[in-house]
Amino acid sequence: MNGQYAALIIALPLVSAFFVPVIKAISKKAVMPFLLLVTLAQVGIAGWVFNEVYTSDKPIIVMAGGWRPPVGINLYIGHFAALFVLIIAVISFFMAYFSIKAVKVEPLDKYAMLFLLLMLGATGMIATGDIFNLFVFMEITAITAYALTAYNKTGEAAEASMKYMILGGIGSSFFLIGIALIYGATGTLNMAQIAQLAGNINPTVAQVGLALLIFGLAVEAELFPLNAWAPDAYQAAPHPITVMFSAFVVKAGLYAAARLLYLMQAVSTWHSVLRLLVIMAVLTVVVAEFSALRQRDVKRMIAYSSISQVGMIAFALALGSQAGVDAGVFHMVNHAIVKALLFLGVGYVGIKLGGTTLEDFEGLGRRMPLTAFAITVGSLSAVGIPLFNIFWSKVRIMLAGVSAGYTWGVALILGASVVEAVYYLRLIHRIWFAGGGERLSESFALGAIMLFLVALILVIGFYPNYAWSLAQKAGADIFDVTRYVSNVPLMGVGA
Amino acid sequence: MVSVLKRSLAIITLLIIGYWIAQAFAGVPFGQDKMLVGQYYLNNVKAQTGAVNAVTAVVVNYRGFDTLGEVTVLFIASTGVGALLWKRKKERTARTEGSIVLTTGTRYLFPFVLIFGAYIFIHGHLTPGGGFPGGATIATGFLLLYMAFIVYEIPHKGFEVAEGLVGMGYVIVGLIGLMIGGYFLFDWIWQTWQLGTNNIGRLLSGGFIPVIYTIIGLKVGTELSGIIDNMIKEEVRE
Amino acid sequence: MNCISCIEYIIVAIMIISAILAVEWKDLLAAAVGMAAVSLFASILFFMLQAPDVAMTEAAIGAALSGAVFIFAIKRTRRFETEEEEKPGWWMRW
Amino acid sequence: MIHISVYYFGAISLILIGLYAVLVKKNLLKMLIGLSIMETGVNLLLISVGYISGRSAPILSEGVGPNQAVDPIPQALVLTAIVIGVATTAMALSVAIILYEKYGTLNVEEIRRLRG
Numbered sequence: 001m002n003g004q005y006a007a008l009i010i011a012l013p014l015v016s017a018f019f020v021p022v023i024k025a026i027s028k029k030a031v032m033p034f035l036l037l038v039t040l041a042q043v044g045i046a047g048w049v050f051n052e053v054y055t056s057d058k059p060i061i062v063m064a065g066g067w068r069p070p071v072g073i074n075l076y077i078g079h080f081a082a083l084f085v086l087i088i089a090v091i092s093f094f095m096a097y098f099s100i101k102a103v104k105v106e107p108l109d110k111y112a113m114l115f116l117l118l119m120l121g122a123t124g125m126i127a128t129g130d131i132f133n134l135f136v137f138m139e140i141t142a143i144t145a146y147a148l149t150a151y152n153k154t155g156e157a158a159e160a161s162m163k164y165m166i167l168g169g170i171g172s173s174f175f176l177i178g179i180a181l182i183y184g185a186t187g188t189l190n191m192a193q194i195a196q197l198a199g200n201i202n203p204t205v206a207q208v209g210l211a212l213l214i215f216g217l218a219v220e221a222e223l224f225p226l227n228a229w230a231p232d233a234y235q236a237a238p239h240p241i242t243v244m245f246s247a248f249v250v251k252a253g254l255y256a257a258a259r260l261l262y263l264m265q266a267v268s269t270w271h272s273v274l275r276l277l278v279i280m281a282v283l284t285v286v287v288a289e290f291s292a293l294r295q296r297d298v299k300r301m302i303a304y305s306s307i308s309q310v311g312m313i314a315f316a317l318a319l320g321s322q323a324g325v326d327a328g329v330f331h332m333v334n335h336a337i338v339k340a341l342l343f344l345g346v347g348y349v350g351i352k353l354g355g356t357t358l359e360d361f362e363g364l365g366r367r368m369p370l371t372a373f374a375i376t377v378g379s380l381s382a383v384g385i386p387l388f389n390i391f392w393s394k395v396r397i398m399l400a401g402v403s404a405g406y407t408w409g410v411a412l413i414l415g416a417s418v419v420e421a422v423y424y425l426r427l428i429h430r431i432w433f434a435g436g437g438e439r440l441s442e443s444f445a446l447g448a449i450m451l452f453l454v455a456l457i458l459v460i461g462f463y464p465n466y467a468w469s470l471a472q473k474a475g476a477d478i479f480d481v482t483r484y485v486s487n488v489p490l491m492g493v494g495a
Numbered sequence: 496m497v498s499v500l501k502r503s504l505a506i507i508t509l510l511i512i513g514y515w516i517a518q519a520f521a522g523v524p525f526g527q528d529k530m531l532v533g534q535y536y537l538n539n540v541k542a543q544t545g546a547v548n549a550v551t552a553v554v555v556n557y558r559g560f561d562t563l564g565e566v567t568v569l570f571i572a573s574t575g576v577g578a579l580l581w582k583r584k585k586e587r588t589a590r591t592e593g594s595i596v597l598t599t600g601t602r603y604l605f606p607f608v609l610i611f612g613a614y615i616f617i618h619g620h621l622t623p624g625g626g627f628p629g630g631a632t633i634a635t636g637f638l639l640l641y642m643a644f645i646v647y648e649i650p651h652k653g654f655e656v657a658e659g660l661v662g663m664g665y666v667i668v669g670l671i672g673l674m675i676g677g678y679f680l681f682d683w684i685w686q687t688w689q690l691g692t693n694n695i696g697r698l699l700s701g702g703f704i705p706v707i708y709t710i711i712g713l714k715v716g717t718e719l720s721g722i723i724d725n726m727i728k729e730e731v732r733e
Numbered sequence: 734m735n736c737i738s739c740i741e742y743i744i745v746a747i748m749i750i751s752a753i754l755a756v757e758w759k760d761l762l763a764a765a766v767g768m769a770a771v772s773l774f775a776s777i778l779f780f781m782l783q784a785p786d787v788a789m790t791e792a793a794i795g796a797a798l799s800g801a802v803f804i805f806a807i808k809r810t811r812r813f814e815t816e817e818e819e820k821p822g823w824w825m826r827w
Numbered sequence: 828m829i830h831i832s833v834y835y836f837g838a839i840s841l842i843l844i845g846l847y848a849v850l851v852k853k854n855l856l857k858m859l860i861g862l863s864i865m866e867t868g869v870n871l872l873l874i875s876v877g878y879i880s881g882r883s884a885p886i887l888s889e890g891v892g893p894n895q896a897v898d899p900i901p902q903a904l905v906l907t908a909i910v911i912g913v914a915t916t917a918m919a920l921s922v923a924i925i926l927y928e929k930y931g932t933l934n935v936e937e938i939r940r941l942r943g
Contacts, residue, residue: 007679011666014567018662021655064560066678066686070532073560110578117571124564132904136564139911143568143918147575150922155929158922159938165919166849169862172915173842176869176908177516183901184523184876187531208519505850509843517839518829520872525832526880533877533898541887549885549896550786553903565907572914579921615789623785623886627910631793638801715910719798722917726805726924738833745837752841752864756848761856768860771841775867778834779905782874783884783897787905791870799863799913806920807856810927814854 003060006049006077009085009127012042013120017113024109032100035112039093042119046082046089053082054470059477059487061129068491069129070190076129076488080255080329080474084126087333088248091340092119094449095240098344101443102239102351105152111238114151118144118244125252129488131182131213132189134256135175138220141249142168148241149233160232167219167229175216181209191263192488195481199266207269213260214277220253222310223277224284231291234303239347242299246306246339251332254310258317258325258478265481277318282409284311289416293423299346299356301423302339305382308420309335312413316397317478319404326475327396330468334381334389334460341453342378345371348446361427362435370442372431374450379424381457384417389460392468545685546620546701554625555704559680562707563665566714570662573718573725582730593643601643608636616712620701626708630715637720641727649724654717661714668703668710741781748774759814761807769800834875841868855923855933859916866912870905877901 016038023030053060059078063069077085096115103111121141128134146168150161179189185201186194198206218226234242261277264270285308292304313335316328348371349364350356364372381388394417401410460467477484523529530537536549536557546552554562592598616629640647672681684690685702748771755767772795779788831839841864848861877898885896923933930938 002677004673004678007669007673011670011673011679014563015663015666015670017567018570018659018666021659022663025652025656063678064680065556065672066676066681067557071535072557107578107581110574110581113574114571114578117567117574120567130560132558132907133561133564136561136568136907136911139568139915140564140571143571143575143911143914146915146918146922147571147578150579150925153579153581153925155926155938158925158929161922162855162919162926165915165922166858166862169865169915169919170846170849172911173845173862173865173869177842177872179904180869180873180876180901181519181523183873183904184520184529187529187533189532189900202522205519205522208515212516502851505847509847509850512846513839513843514829516842517831517835520835520839521829521831523876525835525875526878528879529876530879530898530900533900534893536899537885537887537893537896540893547886547888548786549887549899550784550902550906553899554906558900558903561903561907565910568911568914572917575918576921579918579925621888623884624789625786625906627906628786628789628793631790631798635793635797638798722802723798723805726802726809726917726921729809741833745833748837749840749844752844755860755864756844756852756857761854761860764857764860768863771864772867775841775871778837778871779874782834782878783882784874784877784902784905785884785886787870787874787902787909790906790909791867794913795867795870795909799916802913802917802920803856803860803863806924809924810856810933814852814857814933 003052004062006060007062007064007075008045009042009049009123010075010120012045013038013116013123017116017120020109020113028109031109031112035099035115036093036096038116039089039096039119043089043093046086049077050082050086053077053079061488069488070188070193070490073128073130073133074190074488075127076484077127078477078484078487080477081127083333083470083474084248084251084255085123087336088119088122091244091247091336094340094344095243097445097449098243098347099240101446102347105238111151114144114148118148118249122248122252125256129191130189131179131191131194131260135172135179138175138217138256139172141252142172142220145245145249149237151238151241152236154236156232157236160229160236164229164233167226171216171219171226174212178209178212178216181205181212185209190488190490191259192485193490195263195266195485198264201267203267203269206264206267207273210260210264210267210273211276214257214273217253217257217260218280220250221257221314222250222253222284222307223280223314224287224311225280227284227307230307231300231303234306235297235300239343239350242303242347243340243343246303246343247336250310251336254313254317254332255478257314258328261318262478262481271320274318274320278315278406278409281311281314281318282412284308284314285413285416289419293419296358297356298358298361298427299343299350301427302342302346305420306339308416309339309382312394312397315409315413316400319400319406321400321404322475322479323396324400324404325479326472327393327400329475329478330471331390331393331397333467333471334393337453337456338378338381338390341374341450341457342382344446344450344453345375345378352440358427358430361430363437365432367437367440368442370447370450374454376428376431377454377457379428381461383421383424387461389457389464389467391461392464544682544702544704546704548620548622551619551625551704551708555707556682556702559707562711563669563680566662566665566711569715569718570658573658573721576722576725580725585728585730587645587648587727588729592645598643601639605636605640608639609633612636612712612716616708617705619708620704626711627715629708629712631719633712633716634719634723638723641723649720651724654721658714658717658721661710661717665707665710665714668706744774744777748778761812761814762804765800765803765807768803769796772796772799832875834871834878838868838872838875841865841871853934853936855926855935859919859923862919863912863916866908870908873901873905873908
């Protein structure tokens with residue numbers, strides 16, 4: 001099959017989302033099974049794209065409208081994008097199933113549309129090769145996220161969504177100002193051509209433009225001054241949506257920030273932006289870990305933990321070295337698996353027991369042993385115990401941080417990790433050694449999904465080499481800008 | 496007192512941000528030719544897309560992918576507003592009918608507003624305008640109906656299905672391009688079939704631009720009307 | 734200074750003034766109208782910057798429709814702003 | 828001091844005024860009006876970046892050659908940005924309506940207090 005058919009990763013969710021009103025007009029019950037079917041098809045397409053990219057070892061360039069970049073918009077599905085499109089599709093498939101169990105609030109047809117479009121937005125953000133197209137996909141992701149955050153229509157959900165919107169509105173305005181600056185200085189919007197021309201830009205313009213772009217993306221990427229929405233939104237959103245936020249929406253923002261950062265490598269004021277990002281990332285980790293310690297609600301606690309891990313990824317990506325980027329990508333993959341497992345388990349407990357406060361988790365080991373086991377494995381992994389997957393990526397981030405000369409940042413992050421261990425162990429203690437209760441029945445399919453994720457954690461924990469080699473390829477895809485530029489068939493307008 | 500202090504603090508912060516942005520924009524001189532890709536568009540727009548209006552050609556053809564995303568954003572907004580303001584039973588609560596001028600005017604103007612909107616989006620490749628203002632004009636027509644008559648409601652079911660079908664139409668036009676020309680959103684009408692090549696500057700030219708703009712116009716019109724409908728109706732307790 | 738640039742300066746000034754008024758007026762309905770006025774003046778500026786497409790879109794969508802949506806929202810909530818002395822920046826706090 | 832064109836000045840002022848409303852005001856609708864003004868400012872900024880003095884609109888009918896038109900790209904971008912802006916505004920307003928239905932106020936401090 002022709003590589004251009006990779007455009008289906010965008011076209012399929014879109015056409016299916018537009019098809020949902022028609023399905024609803026025929027039969028309302030068919031909407032959720034349809035959602036499951038579409039996400040399954042998306043897994044198939046994403047698997048094909050992944051296979052294609054990793055066997056041929058060449059990125060797929062989708063040229064929309066048949067125009068060669070920079071005249072048209074292109075999608076760049078390199079090693080990173082292929083890997084993450086697959087992760088997005090698989091997690092969406094699981095969550096589509098979980099949604100059938102978890103989401104009871106009407107109107108379900110609109111939920112299904114928004115679900116598909118959230119998946120589409122994150123996929124597009126990761127795949128696109130054009131800076132304004134990135135903005136459009138960012139807005140798609142953001143607006144679906146606003147709507148889904150408020151979907152439960154409680155007061156908390158509406159407030160969280162409003163917070164998110166105001167921060168997101170400021171962020172997107174800043175992002176557009178950044179685009180105006182970069183476009184004014186280079187005359188193009190194609191990322192590869194911007195990378196080519198980056199050396200000639202007036203350094204002040206480039207610095208301010210890049211800083212504004214990063215600030216705009218920091219809302220999606222949950223970096224410190226702009227992430228006040230995240231804990232509220234994670235707590236108030238429907239459970240499957242929380243998983244999606246943590247597993248890939250934030251990753252899409254991080255990836256976009258890292259991509260733009262490394263594209264502008266040739267700019268002379270580049271290192272100052274890098275340092276700014278490192279400071280933001282370290283602050284994110286420290287503030288989030290200490291806030292997590294105070295929480296009585298487990299979903300919110302894990303939300304803070306997720307934010308701190310995201311800060312760690314941002315730290316790794318902002319180090320400016322190959323090792324850092326590789327480690328960051330590896331951590332992204334591990335974090336997606338672990339947080340998907342944790343939020344899935346916690347969400348399932350929330351549905352079964354009607355709440356997610358710390359008290360609800362007492363005696364979970366007797367009441368829902370399978371879920372309790374899954375949460376325990378996820379927690380141990382999140383803390384960074386050896387022989388679980390996050391251990392390997394955390395170690396690599398620390399090593400990369402030290403070798404890049406940010407020892408103070410590494411020290412602070414290590415200190416914050418101790419705090420993380422405290423509250424996760426408190427949770428595990430509550431689950432297994434306090435309280436008790438009747439045994440409840442657990443869903444077989446959800447149990448299977450959880451066991452699958454647990455198996456992934458353990459496999460990567462015991463044999464990290466294969467996953468690490470994937471992450472290295474994906475990291476090189478972000479870091480090696482010369483290869484990125486040479487892979488995009490620029491038609492030489494003006495340059 | 497404290498509030499004055501805080502306000503001045505905020506204003507000072509903002510002025511610093513403003514200065515920071517302004518000194519960057521001093522490096523992007525106003526009114527100078529900075530075009531790179533833009534010049535390519537201007538040089539080739541007529542031959543490659545058949546449109547006279549370069550902005551339309553960029554929006555629909557060269558950067559059609561963005562526009563697909565933009566249509567999606569509007570679709571999300573209409574879906575989201577529908578999801579958030581969803582109530583088991585909703586009704587209009589307006590109590591006063593519009594004045595005689597408004598009702599009579601609306602009755603006679605409404606068809607012309609629709610025709611004008613359609614004119615704007617069909618001629619998008621020739622004159623300023625296009626699908627978005629055209630669709631907004633159509634929505635304004637429905638807004639007039641809502642304001643003039645207390646009982647008026649748009650046909651929801653029909654509008655929802657139409658929204659979905661029209662959006663699918665856009666993606667399907669793109670997928671036909673993928674099948675005929677090998678690229679998603681390829682302009683198969685102009686580049687493969689070469690319809691209207693000797694017609695540049697008249698209505699029947701511009702490849703798939705009029706088709707797409709009709710789709711966009713209908714979609715924007717139905718979606719904005721749907722948003723207005725959702726905003727205007729309130730819950731009725733039984 | 735020729736007359737065209739006089740007009741530019743005047744319109745920019747009026748636009749900024751209406752923006753300040755839109756932000757400062759306590760009556761939200763008036764503020765929404767002020768916002769629509771900002772959009773209208775911006776659309777005149779777009780026209781002067783040789784962007785008729787954008788001017789049309791801004792006038793139809795930015796001024797008319799978003800103004801209308803604001804007015805509906807005000808109708809469903811409340812019209813006047815209540816001001817009290819508190820810390821600003823609610824959306825920044827954790 | 829730096830010298831910038833009056834259009835840049837107007838646009839940056841709009842952005843700052845909007846940001847001021849978001850930072851300082853406590854009424855949700857006021858904050859959203861601020862965001863909306865900010866978006867208008869950004870759009871004006873983008874269009875000003877694409878303007879070239881002495882050239883006409885990029886509609887290449889009689890009398891306008893490829894070298895006599897302004898840059899079409901920023902105009903296309905702003906067209907997109909305006910629509911995205913109104914979509915965000917509509918979403919935000921419907922969330923504000925829900926908040927008002929739940930708490931009976933639009934003041935964010937009161938909402939925070941009522942939530943506890």
